[in-house]
Amino acid sequence: xxxxxxxxxxxxxxxxxxxxxxxxxxxxxxxxxxxxxxxxxxxxxxxxxxxxxxxxxxxxxxxxxxxxxxxxxxxxxxxxxxxxxxxxxxxxxxxxxxxxxxxxxxxxxxxxxxxxxxxxxxxxxxxxxxxxxxxxxxxxxxxxxxxxxxxxxxxxxxxxxxxxxxxxxxxxxxxxxxxxxxxxxxxxxxxxxxxxxxxxxxxxxxxxxxxxxxxxxxxxxxxxxxxxxxxxxxxxxxxxxxxxxxxxxxxxxxxxxxxxxxxxxxxxxxxxxxxxxxxxxxxxxxxxxxxxxxxxxxxxxxxxxxxxxxxxxxxxxxxxxxxxxxxxxxxxxxxxxxxxxxxxxxxxxxxxxxxxxxxxxxxxxxxxxxxxxxxxxxxxxxx
Amino acid sequence: xxxxxxxxxxxxxxxxxxxxxxxxxxxxxxxxxxxxxxxxxxxxxxxxxxxxxxxxxxxxxxxxxxxxxxxxxxxxxxxxxxxxxxxxxxxxxxxxxxxxxxxxxxxxxxxxxxxxxxxxxxxxxxxxxxxxxxxxxxxxxxxxxxxxxxxxxxxxxxxxxxxxxxxxxxxxxxxxxxxxxxxxxxxxxxxxxxxxxxxxxxxxxxxxxxxxxxxxxxxxxxxxxxxxxxxxxxxxxxxxxxxxxxxxxxxxxxxxxxxxxxxxxxxxxxxxxxxxxxxxxxxxxxxxxxxxxxxxxxxxxxxxxxxxxxxxxxxxxxxxxxxxxxxxxxxxxxxxxxxxxxxxxxxxxxxxxxxxxxxxxxxxxxxxxxxxxxxxxxxxxxx
Numbered sequence: 001x002x003x004x005x006x007x008x009x010x011x012x013x014x015x016x017x018x019x020x021x022x023x024x025x026x027x028x029x030x031x032x033x034x035x036x037x038x039x040x041x042x043x044x045x046x047x048x049x050x051x052x053x054x055x056x057x058x059x060x061x062x063x064x065x066x067x068x069x070x071x072x073x074x075x076x077x078x079x080x081x082x083x084x085x086x087x088x089x090x091x092x093x094x095x096x097x098x099x100x101x102x103x104x105x106x107x108x109x110x111x112x113x114x115x116x117x118x119x120x121x122x123x124x125x126x127x128x129x130x131x132x133x134x135x136x137x138x139x140x141x142x143x144x145x146x147x148x149x150x151x152x153x154x155x156x157x158x159x160x161x162x163x164x165x166x167x168x169x170x171x172x173x174x175x176x177x178x179x180x181x182x183x184x185x186x187x188x189x190x191x192x193x194x195x196x197x198x199x200x201x202x203x204x205x206x207x208x209x210x211x212x213x214x215x216x217x218x219x220x221x222x223x224x225x226x227x228x229x230x231x232x233x234x235x236x237x238x239x240x241x242x243x244x245x246x247x248x249x250x251x252x253x254x255x256x257x258x259x260x261x262x263x264x265x266x267x268x269x270x271x272x273x274x275x276x277x278x279x280x281x282x283x284x285x286x287x288x289x290x291x292x293x294x295x296x297x298x299x300x301x302x303x304x305x306x307x308x309x310x311x312x313x314x315x316x317x318x319x320x321x322x323x324x325x326x327x328x329x330x331x332x333x334x335x336x337x338x339x340x341x342x343x344x345x346x347x348x349x350x351x352x353x354x355x356x357x358x359x360x361x362x363x364x365x366x367x368x369x370x371x372x373x374x375x376x377x378x379x380x381x382x383x
Numbered sequence: 384x385x386x387x388x389x390x391x392x393x394x395x396x397x398x399x400x401x402x403x404x405x406x407x408x409x410x411x412x413x414x415x416x417x418x419x420x421x422x423x424x425x426x427x428x429x430x431x432x433x434x435x436x437x438x439x440x441x442x443x444x445x446x447x448x449x450x451x452x453x454x455x456x457x458x459x460x461x462x463x464x465x466x467x468x469x470x471x472x473x474x475x476x477x478x479x480x481x482x483x484x485x486x487x488x489x490x491x492x493x494x495x496x497x498x499x500x501x502x503x504x505x506x507x508x509x510x511x512x513x514x515x516x517x518x519x520x521x522x523x524x525x526x527x528x529x530x531x532x533x534x535x536x537x538x539x540x541x542x543x544x545x546x547x548x549x550x551x552x553x554x555x556x557x558x559x560x561x562x563x564x565x566x567x568x569x570x571x572x573x574x575x576x577x578x579x580x581x582x583x584x585x586x587x588x589x590x591x592x593x594x595x596x597x598x599x600x601x602x603x604x605x606x607x608x609x610x611x612x613x614x615x616x617x618x619x620x621x622x623x624x625x626x627x628x629x630x631x632x633x634x635x636x637x638x639x640x641x642x643x644x645x646x647x648x649x650x651x652x653x654x655x656x657x658x659x660x661x662x663x664x665x666x667x668x669x670x671x672x673x674x675x676x677x678x679x680x681x682x683x684x685x686x687x688x689x690x691x692x693x694x695x696x697x698x699x700x701x702x703x704x705x706x707x708x709x710x711x712x713x714x715x716x717x718x719x720x721x722x723x724x725x726x727x728x729x730x731x732x733x734x735x736x737x738x739x740x741x742x743x744x745x746x747x748x749x750x751x752x753x754x755x756x757x758x759x760x761x762x763x764x765x766x
Contacts, residue, residue, distance in 0.1 A: 074512045123511050128552065129457045131514045135545030140523065141536065143544060153524065161526060161547050162518030168544070169511065 005055050009048070009258055011186050011211045014193070018208040022180050029180035031056040032207070034066035034119070034173055035103075037095040038087070042102040043230035044244075044280065045215040045223040048258055049183040050106040052212060056181070057113045064177050065103060067096045070120035071169055102233040105284040115177075122176040123169055134168045137201040138194060143167070146190045167191045171198035179207040186211045215258050218246040237281045241293035242301060242374060244277040252276070305351075306368045306376045313369070313377035319361040323347070323354065330369065330377045338371075346372050388438050392431070392641055394569050394594045397576070401591040405563050412563035414439040415590070417449035417502070417556055418486075420478040421470070425485040426613035427627075427663065428598040428606040431641055432566040433489040435595060439564070440496045447560050448486060450479045453503035454552055485616040488667040498560075505559040506552055517551045520584040521577060526550070529573040550574045554581035562590040569594045598641050601629040620664045620676035625757065627660040628680060635659070689751045689759045696752070696760035702744040706730070706737065713752065713760045721754075729755050 003023065007013050022029055033053050035046065042050075053063045069092050087095070100116060107114055126134075143164050144153050152159055167190065174182055174195040182192045189211050196206035214222060217229035224230060231243045247255055249269040256264045256272070260279045265272050274294060282290035299305040313330045315321055327338035327347065338347075345353045348370040349363070364379045386406065390396050405412055416436050418429065425433075436446045452475050470478070483499060490497055509517075526547050527536050535542055550573065557565055557578040565575045572594050579589035597605060600612035607613060614626045630638055632652040639647045639655070643662045648655050657677060665673035683690055696713045698704055710721035710730065721730075728736045731753040732746070747762050 070511070074515050126511045128453070128506050128509045128514055128548075131511055132457050132545040132548050135548055136543045139541040139543050140527070140547065141539070141541065144523070156524070158522040158524065160519045161521050161523055161551070162515040164523065164544050164547070165511075165515050165518055 002059075006052065006059065007210065008052070008055065008261060009212055010052070011213055012189055012209060014209045019181065019210070022208055025180075029056065029061040030064050030115075030178060031061050032064045032066060032174060032177060032179035032182045033184065034068055034170055034182075035099060036068040037072045037092055037099055039095075039225040041225045041230065041232035041235075042099055043223045043225065043232050044259060045185075045217075045230070047106055047233055048212045048215055049185060050103055051261065052183050052210060054106050054108065057108045057110075060113070061181075062115055063107055063113060064115045064117060064179065065100070065107070066173050066177065067099060067116065067118045068170075068173075069093075069096055069118045070123040071166065073120070098234070105233050117177060119169070119173050119176070123172065126172075131165065131168070134172060134198065135165070137198050138164075138168065140164070143194075167194045168198065171195040174199055174207050175202045175204060178204060180205075181208045181210060183210050183212070185214050187214065213258060215255070216251070218243075218248060218251065231280065233284055237285045237289040237293035238296045238374070240281050240284065241277045241290070241297050244280045245273055245297060245301070247273065249273070300376075301373050306370065306378075310368055310376045310378045312380050314382035315361065315364055315379050320358040321361055321364055323357055323359055326364075326369065326379070327371055331371050331375050333371070341371060385442075389435065389442065390593065391435070391438065391644060392595060393435070394596055395572055395592060397592045402564070402593070405591055408563075412439065412444040413447050413498075413561060414444050415447045415449060415557060415560060415562035415565045416567065417451055417553055417565075418482060419451040420455045420475055420482055422478075422608040424608050424613065424615035424618075425482055426606045426608065426615050427642060428568075428600075428613070430489055430616055431595045431598055432568060433486055434644065435566050435593060437489050437491065440491045440493075443496075444564075445498055446490055446496060447498045447500060447562065448483070448490070449556050449560065450482060450499065450501045451553075451556075452476070452479055452501045453506040454549065456503065481617070488616050500560060502552070502556050502559070506555065509555075514548065514551070517555060517581065518548070520581050521547075521551065523547070526577075550577045551581065554578040557582055557590050558585045558587060561587060563588075564591045564593060566593050566595065568597050570597065596641060598638070599634070601626075601631060601634065614663065616667055620668045620672040621679045621757075623664050623667065624660045624673070624676035624680050625684060627663045628656055628684070630656065632656075683759075684756050689753065689761075693751055693759045693761045695763050697765035698744065698747055698762050703741040704744055704747055705741055707740060709747075709752065709762070710754055714754050714758050716754070724754060 003019065007019065013019055031053055033049055035042065053065075057063050072087060072092050072095075073089070096118070144150055144159075149159055149163075170191050171194045173179075175198060179195070179199075182195055184192050189209070192207075192209040192211065196209065199206045217223045217227075219229050221227060221229055225232070231240055235243070244255075252264050252269060252272055255276055256262055260276060265275055277297070278290040278294055281293045285293075296307050299307055313326070316325060316329070323342060324335040324338035327333050327341065328335045333341070339357065341347055342354060342357065345355070347354050349359075349367045351368075351370075365381055366379065368376055368378050370376050386402065390402065396402055414436055416432055418425065436448075440446050455470060455475050455478075456472070479501065527533055527542075532542055532546075553574050554577045556562075558581060562578070562582075565578055567575050572592070575590075575592040575594065579592065582589045600606045602612050604610060604612055608615070614623055618626070627638075635647050635652060635655055638659055639645055643659060648658055660680070661673040661677055664676045668676075679690055696709075699708060699712070706725065707718040707721035710716050710724065711718045716724070722740065724730050725737060725740065728738070730737050732750045734751075734753075748764055749762065751759055751761050753759050
C-alpha cells in the first residue's frame with residue numbers, strides 16, 4: 001500500500017514531492033473530487049479518479065466529494081453547447097442524488113471517510129466583487145494557455161468571458177473545503193493547477209494535484225451519455241455487462257489496468273473480457289448479479305438465444321399483422337425506427353431474421369420476437 | 384441648437400443615424416455618464432462630456448449621472464496599480480458627494496433634468512451566476528481587441544481576468560438605467576459599445592454612443608490628480624486660474640474649442656488665455672470670483688508681487704538665520720526640498736532671488752519671503 005497505491009496509474013502528481021510532504025503531516029488528508037451534475041450518470045471513466053479517492057480512504061484519508069450543483073445551475077459557460085443545458089433545481093437535485101449513489105459503488109460510505117458537499121453552499125454567497133477578486137489572481141494569458149482554449153483562440157473560435165470564470169469556481173471550491181489533494185482526469189490538469197494558485201492567493205497551503213488517464217470507450221471516443229458509448233456505474237447488470245463486452249481486444253490491457261487495476265488474466269481474450277465485465281458488474285451490484293448478467297449475455301448475445309424469462313406481448317387484432325406496429329408497441333420504438341430496424345435485418349422471429357413488414361397471424365402467435373440484440377417479447381393471442 | 388449642439392466636438396456618434404432615431408422618439412432621452420470615484424476631483428477634462436450632458440439637459444433630456452461607487456469599492460482590476468487604491472466606504476461616499484458638487488458646476492441641478500444613481504444599487508445584487516451570464520455576451524477575443532488590452536497582450540504583459548469584468552459592469556449599468564445615450568471620452572469607446580451589446584442581450588434597445596475628445600494638460604499629458612497637472616472643477620478660484628494660465632499658446636485653440644466651446648478671441652495670446660481662465664473660474668465660482676482670481680494672478684505671478692494680504696511668520700532665534708529651516712517651518716517643506724528650491728532660484732526676498740542658505744537677521748525681519756510662484760509670508764520678530 002502507501003504512496004504507490006495512492007498514485008497508481010496517475011499521470012501527474014504535482015508538485016514533485018508535494019504528496020510525500022502532505023502525507024508527512026500525519027493527519028487525515030482532505031482529498032477532493034468535484035463533479036458537475038449535468039448528465040444523470042457517472043460512468044466507468046469517471047470512476048477512475050474515484051478509485052484513487054477510494055485508495056486514499058483505504059489509508060484513512062477523507063474523501064471530499066463536491067457536487068457541482070451551482071456550476072450546473074449556471075449552465076454552459078459558452079451558451080452555445082446543447083450538451084450543457086440549464087437544468088431545473090429539481091433535476092439538479094435528483095441528478096446529485098443519483099451521482100452520489102453511483103459514486104458510492106466505488107467509495108467507502110463511512111462518515112469518517114466521506115464528506116459530501118454542494119458547491120452552491122459557498123458559490124451562491126459570492127458577489128460581483130468576489131468574482132473580480134478571484135479574477136485578479138489569474139491572467140488571461142495564463143488561462144488561454146490551456147490546451148483547449150489555446151486551440152480555439154488560435155483558430156479564431158469564440159471563447160466567451162464566462163468560460164474563463166468556470167475554472168475559477170472550481171478553484172474556489174478548493175479554498176472553501178481547504179483541499180490537501182485534488183483528483184481529476186488529465187483534461188482537468190489546468191483547472192487543478194489553477195486551484196493551487198487561488199488557494200495560495202487566499203493564504204492557504206496549495207493542494208497537491210493528481211491526475212488519472214482518460215478511459216476511452218469501445219469506439220475510441222471519450223465516454224459520454226449523450227453519445228451512448230458509456231458504462232454508467234449503476235445501469236442494470238445486463239446493460240453494464242453487455243456494454244463492457246463491446247470493447248475490442250486491443251483495449252483489454254487499458255481497461256484491466258485502469259478499471260480493475262490488475263494485469264490482464266492469461267488465456268483467451270474472450271475469457272479476459274468476460275472476467276472484466278464480471279468485475280465491473282460485481283463492483284456495482286455484487287457477485288450474484290454479475291453471474292446472472294453473464295448468463296444473460298451468453299444466452300442473448302453470444303448464442304443469440306432469448307433469455308430464460310421473456311415478457312408476453314398480446315398481438316393486435318387483424319390478419320396479416322403489421323410488424324412495425326407490433327415493434328412500436330412492444331419496445332417503444334417509433335414505427336419508422338421499427339421499419340428501419342427490419343430493413344437492417346435487426347428483427348428476428350424465433351432467431352430468424354425477418355424482412356417482410358406484414359406477416360400472417362399464425363406465423364407470429366407463440367413466437368419470440370427480437371429487436372436488436374437484447375430486446376425480446378413472446379407474442380401471444382390476447383386472452 | 385438641436386443635434387449640432389448635442390454632438391458639438393464629438394468624435395464618435397454611433398451607430399450612424401442612431402441619435403436622430405432616438406430624438407424622433409419624441410420623449411426625453413436618458414443620457415448616461417458614469418464616473419468612478421477613485422480620486423477626490425473631477426477635473427476640467429472630465430468636464431468635456433459633462434458639457435455634452437448639459438447640452439442634452441438644455442434640450443429637455445434627462446441626465447443620468449452614475450456614481451461608480453461599487454466599481455470603486457472593488458478597487459483596481461489588475462491589483463497592480465497604486466493609482467486605483469481600494470478606498471473605505473466613507474472615503475467613497477465623501478468622494479461621491481464632492482463629485483456631484485463638481486458635476487453641478489456644469490450640469491443643471493433640476494430634479495426633472497438630473498437623476499443621480501449609485502451603481503452599487505444594482506451591482507451589489509449580482510451573484511456569480513449573473514457575472515457568468517454577462518460574461519457569456521462578450522468573447523475574450525472581442526475584449527482583447529481593445530487598444531490598451533491588445534497592446535498589453537501582444538507585449539506579453541499580464542492582463543488579469545478581473546480586468547475583463549470591469550467593462551461588463553459599466554455595460555450593465557446601461558441595462559439597469561435603460562440608457563438611450565451614453566457619453567464618454569474617446570478612451571471609453573470600447574466600453575460604451577460593449578454597453579450596446581449587453582443591452583441587446585438583455586432585450587433592450589441599445590444605447591447610442593457619443594464620445595468626446597480628451598483634453599490634454601499643459602504638459603501634453605492626460606490630466607491626473609496624482610500627477611498634479613489637472614484643473615479640478617471646484618478648486619479655489621486662484622488655483623483654477625493659475626493652473627489654466629499654465630497652458631502654452633499652442634493649446635489655446637484646443638482649450639477654447641473644448642472647454643469654452645467658442646473660437647479663440649482675436650488679439651494677443653495672453654489676453655485670450657486670461658479670458659479662458661476667467662471663463663473657467665466664472666463657471667465654477669461666478670464672475671466676481673473670476674475677477675478676484677485674475678487680480679491675484681496679476682499681482683503674484685505676472686508681476687511677481689505678493690498678494691495684498693500676506694500671513695505673518697515669526698523668525699526663529701539666532702543670527703544668522705538658517706533659511707531652509709524658515710522655509711520648512713513656514714511652508715511645510717522638508718529642509719532638503721527647501722535647499723533645492725533655493726538652488727533653483729525659486730526663493731525670493733522682497734522680490735529678489737536668494738542664493739545663500741544663511742542670512743543676517745536684519746536682512747530678514749520685515750521682508751516678504753516667497754517660495755515658488757504663489758507662497759508668501761511676511762517675516763517678523765517674535766513678539
